[in-house]
Amino acid sequence: xxxxxxxxGIHVDQSELLCKKGCGYxxxxxxxxxxxxxxxxxxxKARQKQIQEDWELAERLQREEEEAFASSQSSxxxxxxxxxxxxxxxxxxxxxxxxxxxKFFSASSRVGSKKEIQETKAPSPSIHRQASIETxxxxxxxxxxxxxxxxxxxxxYKQTKLFLEAMHYKRELSIEEQSECTQDFYQNVAExxxxxxxxxxxxxxxxxxxxxxxxxxxxxxxxxxxxxTDDEKKDLAIQKRIxxxxxxxPQMLCVPVNEEISEVSDMVVKAITDIIEMDSKRVPRDKLxxxxxxxxxxxxxIKITKNEPASADDFLPTLIYIVLKGNPPRLQSxxxxxxxxxxxxxxxxxxxxxxxTNLCCAVAFIEKLDAQSLNxxxxxxxxxxxxxxxxxxxxxxxxxxDACLGVKQMYKNLDLLSQLNExxxxxxxxxxxxxxxxxxWTDGIAKEVQDIVEKYPLEIKPPxxxxxxxxxxxxENDKLPPPLQPQVYAG
Numbered sequence: 001x002x003x004x005x006x007x008x009g010i011h012v013d014q015s016e017l018l019c020k021k022g023c024g025y026x027x028x029x030x031x032x033x034x035x036x037x038x039x040x041x042x043x044x045k046a047r048q049k050q051i052q053e054d055w056e057l058a059e060r061l062q063r064e065e066e067e068a069f070a071s072s073q074s075s076x077x078x079x080x081x082x083x084x085x086x087x088x089x090x091x092x093x094x095x096x097x098x099x100x101x102x103k104f105f106s107a108s109s110r111v112g113s114k115k116e117i118q119e120t121k122a123p124s125p126s127i128h129r130q131a132s133i134e135t136x137x138x139x140x141x142x143x144x145x146x147x148x149x150x151x152x153x154x155x156x157y158k159q160t161k162l163f164l165e166a167m168h169y170k171r172e173l174s175i176e177e178q179s180e181c182t183q184d185f186y187q188n189v190a191e192x193x194x195x196x197x198x199x200x201x202x203x204x205x206x207x208x209x210x211x212x213x214x215x216x217x218x219x220x221x222x223x224x225x226x227x228x229t230d231d232e233k234k235d236l237a238i239q240k241r242i243x244x245x246x247x248x249x250p251q252m253l254c255v256p257v258n259e260e261i262s263e264v265s266d267m268v269v270k271a272i273t274d275i276i277e278m279d280s281k282r283v284p285r286d287k288l289x290x291x292x293x294x295x296x297x298x299x300x301x302i303k304i305t306k307n308e309p310a311s312a313d314d315f316l317p318t319l320i321y322i323v324l325k326g327n328p329p330r331l332q333s334x335x336x337x338x339x340x341x342x343x344x345x346x347x348x349x350x351x352x353x354x355x356x357t358n359l360c361c362a363v364a365f366i367e368k369l370d371a372q373s374l375n376x377x378x379x380x381x382x383x384x385x386x387x388x389x390x391x392x393x394x395x396x397x398x399x400x401x402d403a404c405l406g407v408k409q410m411y412k413n414l415d416l417l418s419q420l421n422e423x424x425x426x427x428x429x430x431x432x433x434x435x436x437x438x439x440x441w442t443d444g445i446a447k448e449v450q451d452i453v454e455k456y457p458l459e460i461k462p463p464x465x466x467x468x469x470x471x472x473x474x475x476e477n478d479k480l481p482p483p484l485q486p487q488v489y490a491g
Contacts, residue, residue, distance in 0.1 A: 156193075160214065320366060
């Protein structure tokens with residue numbers, strides 16, 4: 001994604017949504033920008049290269065072991081018989097090791113091989129377990145649907161049952177390998193219907209939808225957010241990220257939607273409901289349908305607000321806003337589940353593929369959203385993210401008369417809390433400043449006193465003699481006249 005400099009908002013070119021290999025189909029961030037077809041080709045190339053490297057390593061180690069053993073044999077004669085027996089045993093051992101290596105590195109994604117079919121004939125406890133109501137209903141619908149195709153329907157049902165049995169024995173494989181097996185099954189069944197059954201492409205799509213619905217309803221419990229992946233960790237990370245971005249407003253994203261219009265507000269609520277409802281579905285196609293319905297509500301909301309059809313530049317920012325406002329549960333797990341097990345034709349073309357690719361772009365944007373993306377200063381962005389403050393909400397007098405009283409009161413309370421938070425922050429800053437001034441004043445006075453003491457040191461003198469002893473040292477006291485005595489005169 002790229003941010004336009006001339007307008008505030010999010011802009012994605014059509015070319016950025018397509019496969020980066022240039023095949024014309026929609027790409028996907030989960031496939032590193034490739035479409036389903038190109039990604040599988042790249043995956044197979046990387047896998048075959050790894051298998052070849054492992055095979056060469058095994059051969060080299062075997063060759064080095066044989067050379068080391070041959071060099072250690074110096075004596076012939078009596079040991080020739082023993083050596084020949086050893087060589088025969090060594091050859092058998094080598095053949096067994098090579099066969100084991102071939103089995104280990106052989107592709108395990110082929111469905112329908114003879115050995116696999118023989119293994120899957122054994123009844124699976126999980127397949128024959130007590131089916132849930134939904135699973136039982138989907139199974140009946142699938143059988144009724146295939147009855148209209150007679151012989152072709154019987155063949156499809158047989159292949160589907162074999163695939164489910166095979167997947168039971170592949171639960172120990174990684175989720176990527178299980179996904180590859182499922183994609184191979186989709187491709188093989190579609191090609192067989194088109195080449196052998198001569199089924200029209202329109203009916204092939206309908207049949208593939210029913211096959212996907214049947215098998216993924218049965219496998220959902222085991223392949224959705226498995227414990228062997230980090231899907232749950234990603235879910236918690238994106239959920240925490242969206243919660244931290246609760247303060248983002250439509251104006252920051254340049255969302256062309258006016259929620260004061262009651263009809264637009266209803267469309268926004270429906271879009272949020274659809275994107276949240278995606279988690280309750282089991283079938284990838286049903287999850288995609290929720291994304292498509294959400295996207296259509298977004299286009300209608302933009303159209304009502306602007307009185308003109310919405311563009312792609314308007315759609316993506318609004319979709320980001322809906323995701324931030326709705327915070328859908330297990331968002332990353334649902335995206336990964338659709339990517340791994342959906343019929344690839346739906347993700348590569350059509351409106352479902354387009355809307356799904358935009359949702360992936362929206363999630364990627366949210367994960368990388370920063371101050372520059374919202375045209376904010378880094379300081380304001382950090383304050384909003386830390387919860388110290390939030391953007392000023394809409395004033396009560398600016399609300400339309402039809403607005404909900406509860407929403408008005410909520411925004412009023414949020415605005416009051418924001419003002420109180422700002423006042424408390426201002427008081428704390430002033431208190432810290434006063435404390436610093438008092439400390440500086442105390443240090444200044446102490447320094448002045450110290451300077452004066454050093455400049456004028458204090459000298460303590462001995463005390464003076466008492467007044468009574470003033471004349472004690474006068475040697476001529478006897479020559480003095482007697483002191484005057486008071487006299488009383490008669491009146």
